[in-house]
Amino acid sequence: MKRRTLLRGMAGMIPALWTARHVNAAALLENALPGEQMIQGPFQPSWQSLKQYQVPEWFRDAKFGIWAHWGPQCQPEHGDWYARSMYQEGSDSYKYHLQKYGHPSKFGFKDVINEWKAENWDPDYLLSLYKKAGARYFVALANHHDNFDNYNSKYQPWNAVNLGPKKDLIDGWAKAARKHELLFGVSVHASHAWTWYEPAQMADKKGPLAGVPYDGKITKAAGKNTWWNGYDPQDLYAQNHPLSAKAEGWDAFNQQWSWGGGASKPSKAYCEKFFNRTVDLINRYEPDLLYFDDTVLPLWPISDAGLRIAAHFYNSSIKRHGSLQAVLNGKILNEEQRQCMVWDIERGQSHQIEPYVWQTDTCIGSWHYDRRVYDKQGYKSAKTVIHTLADIVSKNGNLLLSVPLRGDGTIDDAELAIVEGIGAWMQHNSEAIFGTRPWKIYGEGPAIEEAAPLKAQGFNEGKGKPFGPEDIRFTAKADSLYAIVLGTPADGKVRIKSLAAGSSYYPTAIARTELLGYGPVNVERTAEALVVQLPDSLPGQDALCVKILQA
Incomplete structure (x- = not known):
């Protein structure tokens, strides 16, 4: 019998138990139910209720934030979406992985996580640097599509306290941000792991290991006498399900990004685990900003998990501050949804003064650290960042800029020069940025x-x-x-x-x-x-x- 079915059966027995033993039935049932509870308040998990939202003044004034888009995919230093593309036979990342680590049937992304130690990470130094550059808020990567939580997660055993760095990275970032008086945010990307990791279910089609499955469907039982003994790789990969209609290729996944186009539908358990992980993150670290890398909200429209998280986030902010001070970012929003949260544009800019405050998120290089960008001197210059910032602010927007960190937690010398160049310009000109509003024309x-x-x-x-x-x-x-x-x-x-x-x-x-x-x-x-x-x-x-x- 499933646990929820059992609980429903228990609910029918509670009145008798209450009569016999004077047990508080409601409390008993609530304590038995697994998962996080939503904080009650003026916001309900519906679009109509979320339309009460008003962007807090701190965000309207801040204009500029810096983002550490940093996790285990930075360890190979070979660019973005490594944990997916390493399983795509013939891809650049696949070839690199063969050379550096071995075949993905023998050394999968779970094993890359074990290599990641973040041994030179100094959040206090980095936040001091970002504050000097003019950032008014800072955002840290809580998890990516790779499904690894960079914090002490109650619901995801594959996290940075248990494995890899064996440090609570989000706690370290939060403490450093608040020490340097920066508003603190977290970015959450893990809702897409269900389909994003699908290439890990596959196998080479040619070569000496043709037909030998990659490690995407490996289970806990296979972990005996390994470094990951006791951990279930399916908590990470979430691939114990049939493939989507289009499971191969970069474009195929993008076509299914909004949970359409033949995408495999996540189970209810997967959706609820995502809800619990994210609410736990909110409750544990109390972020001022929550960035979702999703169309509208996570798992929308196949689940209401994103709506429930949004209502909880807003209500918890009110409870903590006495007024709503939270910022929630979502992408590809319609006009109604732009009233409910802050519209985020990835690597781009609006062409007009927007009626609601919005945000651009971009990066000076690859989202996950890529040594090749450094070697080829391919970063955006400080000048480009400054011009981008001015254009965005003139249109009622904010700029969230990612500065890639190496696997060990450091920035390279070229990135340091760029950040310092932004700071030098801000020293003279920040008056034209912070606390401003759009003029009659942009x-x-x-x-x-x-x-x-x-x-x-x-x-x-x-x-x-x-x-x-x-x-x-x-x-x-x-x-x-x-x-x-x-x-x-x-x-x-x-x-x-x-x-x-x-x-x-x-x-x-x-x-x-x-x-x-x-x-x-x-x-x-x-x-x-x-x-x-x-x-x-x-x-x-x-x-x-x-x-x-x-x-």
């Missing part, structure tokens, strides 16, 4: 006309015309307007067409104009533009911030 310049459209959850980053000194982005605060110039004009003059004499956008007189990091500058307001004469010595070349105060 900007001007040639890049606007050649912006690339959004695709799926984003992915229009870097596909439009590059920014230049004619591209300007506007932000506003109190009686100040900021014009962020995305380059340095060759003739030493910034021309802001939207502030020309007689402009309907700025009909009032200008009292004073300053260049942040320098001081007052001379201007001429003509019928064509507000012309700003730049000084010979500039505070920085990546982006110049002109502050305009009205008379």
Whole structure:
């Protein structure tokens, strides 16, 4: 008999037990039920109820966060989605895995986890660095599609306290973030492990080990006399189920990302385990922000687990703070859903001032550390990050920037230089970013006309015309307007067409104009533009911030 069936049978017996032994029946049943309980409050697990949501002011003011997208897939230092692509015969990761570790039937991703020790991880140093770079919030990876929890998980035995680093990584990140007065968030990606790991069920189609299954369906019984004795690999891989209609290939999985297109439907037990893991994470570490790497919410629409988590997260925030201070990120949201949480765009930007606060998440390299990006000097520059930030903030958005960590928990010297470059710019110009709001228009310049459209959850980053000194982005605060110039004009003059004499956008007189990091500058307001004469010595070349105060 299944446990839940047994409990239902017990419920029918409770009145008799209560009469005979004076047992509190409700308490007995509640204590017997497995799993986490939702905190009660004004939010219920429905879209109508979640529409009460209001973005907290701290997030509207923060504008810039840094993310440690760091877990066991960083150990091979061979890029994103390693734990899936290592099982795809002939792929780059498969070939690398054969060379570095051996065949995935003998050395699977579970064994990569055992290699990961995070031995040089120093969260205090990293959070100090990110604070100097101007980050106002920090997000840590709680789990990825690889299904490994980077915290002391009550419901997932494959976690960083039991295995791998044998450290509570989320606890370390949370303590360091709060020490440095950064708001703290966690990102959760594990809902997709059910289909994401499906290649691990397969086997080579050719070669000496053709037909020999990879380790995706291996069970606890096979662990005798191994390092993982006592642990069930199915708690990690979750592959004791039939394959999806399209189980092979990168595009096949993406087509089934929203639990359609023939995707294998997760069991109720899988969905409830995800709910329990995530609620336990919320209760244990009290994050201010919860990022979901899902279409809308995890497991939606095949399960209401995501809706229940959202209601619990909001109600727990109210209970803890006395008001709602939580931020929940979701992707590919319709208009109603954008009222219920903060819309997140992956590696892309909106093309307009959005009515609701939103966020871009992107990375300076590969999501999981990739040594090849470092070797080829392929990171985004500090200049690119600054231009991206200015564009996003001008449109009512925030930027969450991932800085990849190596398997041992360190950042490399090239990444350090980029983070320090962002900080150097922020030192002079953060006034034009933090606490600002969109102006009447977000900007001007040639890049606007050649912006690339959004695709799926984003992915229009870097596909439009590059920014230049004619591209300007506007932000506003109190009686100040900021014009962020995305380059340095060759003739030493910034021309802001939207502030020309007689402009309907700025009909009032200008009292004073300053260049942040320098001081007052001379201007001429003509019928064509507000012309700003730049000084010979500039505070920085990546982006110049002109502050305009009205008379």
